[in-house]
Amino acid sequence: MSNIDKALNANRTYAKKHDRKLGAHPTPKIAVVTCMDPRLSDLPGILGLPHTDLDVIRTGGPAVTEDVLGELVVSTRVLGTTEIMLLNHTGCGFTTFTDEELNAKLIALTGDASPAPMRFFSYKEPEQNTREQMKKVRSHPWIAKEVPVRGFIFDVESGLITEVQPISQDAAA
């Protein structure tokens, strides 16, 4: 049986204990941007917060792209979140290749060079990545200045989250 079919079976059991009140308009408190990596998939556990508090955007890395900025605008301006957490992690697969290398590998693997080169938003170092993300989100005119934008790194070995100081504080140090 495929994993998707296993999930469909398990979902029938889940639905018996599903809280129907979830059908109401959600009231998330934090927007979290984190990586698609499975080691972040127990996010409510890692953060110790109710899953209903968490608007969660997950991309490779994570990358804070134009799409993500739009999602953060919706999260804070339409859905009502009041804090933004950018959660990077150690051991990220997106640090193990460059976009150029992966595009070349995919052409070699599939024999198909027809797609335009893809942007995978690979990066080299999570602290620097986090600082650039904070700056990008903080500077968007449609994200209210009252909304804190804080960056963190999740250590996949220890399970601990540590805060990354923004660029301005580095420069002052």
Add this chain to the structure above:
Amino acid sequence: MSNIDKALNANRTYAKKHDRKLGAHPTPKIAVVTCMDPRLSDLPGILGLPHTDLDVIRTGGPAVTEDVLGELVVSTRVLGTTEIMLLNHTGCGFTTFTDEELNAKLIALTGDASPAPMRFFSYKEPEQNTREQMKKVRSHPWIAKEVPVRGFIFDVESGLITEVQPISQDAAA
């Protein structure tokens, strides 16, 4: 205390029982694309699968953008997932506005018309949205034909997931 600070405190407790084996290279089985909505944040519960099996991409809607296609290529070609699940849901906030309306509202709200109009990927109807997503993912040359691409809708009231048939089967009906 802010919710982010609550999470940092709770994370110290989480780390004491964190499975250090998670530090090893992950071996996810399914790539799931779903909405950032908090009602999907208990995804391992909803799908009844171990969180370590799930590579999870979350966007508004969800929208299957160029970014998401790149992430699915990485998930299947680099990280080794063998199935793709596109999980839409009922009651989605992204059906309650058009991109044009929200851009106008943000200009009115902030008094700042300097950002270029943003793409929020609002949509009208989850079944149609799911069908278009399946077609888009299925037709990308770098996503292997052997990888099943299946679309579903999560009912936020009942907690049940139902499958959406792809466009080709509709046309044959």
